[in-house]
Amino acid sequence: MTPPSTVDSRRASGPSSPQPPGDEQWMRLALEQARSAAERGEVPVGAVITAGDQLIAAAGNGPISLCDPTAHAEILALRRAAARIGNYRLAGTTLYVTLEPCLMCMGAMIHARVTRLVFGAFDPKTGAALSCYRVASDGRLNHRLEITAGILEAECSALLRDFFRHRRDCGQSA
Numbered sequence: 001m002t003p004p005s006t007v008d009s010r011r012a013s014g015p016s017s018p019q020p021p022g023d024e025q026w027m028r029l030a031l032e033q034a035r036s037a038a039e040r041g042e043v044p045v046g047a048v049i050t051a052g053d054q055l056i057a058a059a060g061n062g063p064i065s066l067c068d069p070t071a072h073a074e075i076l077a078l079r080r081a082a083a084r085i086g087n088y089r090l091a092g093t094t095l096y097v098t099l100e101p102c103l104m105c106m107g108a109m110i111h112a113r114v115t116r117l118v119f120g121a122f123d124p125k126t127g128a129a130l131s132c133y134r135v136a137s138d139g140r141l142n143h144r145l146e147i148t149a150g151i152l153e154a155e156c157s158a159l160l161r162d163f164f165r166h167r168r169d170c171g172q173s174a
Contacts, residue, residue: 022050022053023096023118023148023151024151024152026048026050026055026094026096026118027096027098027118027120027151027152027156028152029046029048029055029058029096030046030047030048030058030073030096030097030098030120031046031098031120031152031155031156031159032046033046033047033048033058033059033060033073033098034046034060034061034073034098034156034159035060035159036060037060037061037062037073038159038163040060040062040064040065041064041065042060042061042062042063042064042065043061043063043160043163044060044061044098044159044160044163045060045061045072045073045074045097045098045099045160046058046059046060046061046073046097046098047059047060047073047074047076047077047095047096047097047098048077048095048096049077049078049080049081049090049093049094049095049096049114050093050094050096051085051092051093051094052092056080056081056084056085056090056093057077057078057079057080057081057084058077058080059073059074059076059077059080060073060076061073061076062076070104072101072102072104072105073097073098074095074097074101074105074108074109075104075105075108077095077097078090078095078108078109078112078114081093081112082112088111088112089112089113090112090113090114091113091114091115092115093114093115093116094114094115094116094117094118095109095114095116095117095118096118096119096151097117097118097119097120098119098120098121098152098156098159098160099119099120099121099123099127099156099160100119100121100122100123100127100128100129100130100131100149101117101119101127101128101129102123102126102127102128103126103128103133103135105128106128106129106133106135106136107135109136109145110135110136110141110142110143110145111143113143114145115145115146116145116146116147116148117129117136117145117146117147117148118147118148118149118151119147119148119149119150119151119156120150120151120152120153120155120156120157121153121156121157121160122149122150122153129147129149130147130149
């Protein structure tokens with residue numbers, strides 16, 4: 001199946017594909033946010049938002065610590081970015097996140113008019129960018145995002161896998 005035009009299939013195809021400068025650097029910062037979330041007992045997902053080469057916002061998952069089911073890393077980063085620039089529209093920004101976003105987070109990115117989404121690990125159960133749904137390329141919506149997938153995928157996946165393995169070994173649920 002041919003990927004939708006909003007997906008940069010060169011970069012989404014594998015680790016040897018060319019990447020724009022900065023994608024790995026920003027994803028490493030998102031990974032730091034994810035590790036910080038894990039230290040707080042949250043599912044290790046981190047997000048950063050940039051405009052050009054400027055960091056606008058960063059966040060790690062927070063649903064447990066904030067008692068807020070909407071406190072995903074992407075939502076928290078979007079809130080912080082909007083507050084920082086003083087506008088709920090985030091046109092011209094890129095959102096980097098360690099895990100493929102869910103439906104809620106994709107909807108928020110569309111409403112915020114984020115220009116580009118870059119994610120690390122695919123989420124075959126709830127991913128709404130490419131895996132289960134392709135929200136960003138739905139022609140019925142009034143905004144579409146460019147998507148680059150698989151940046152530092154191995155590191156992002158390993159962080160999640162190790163987190164859940166540890167929780168299972170300790171008899172905890174997430």
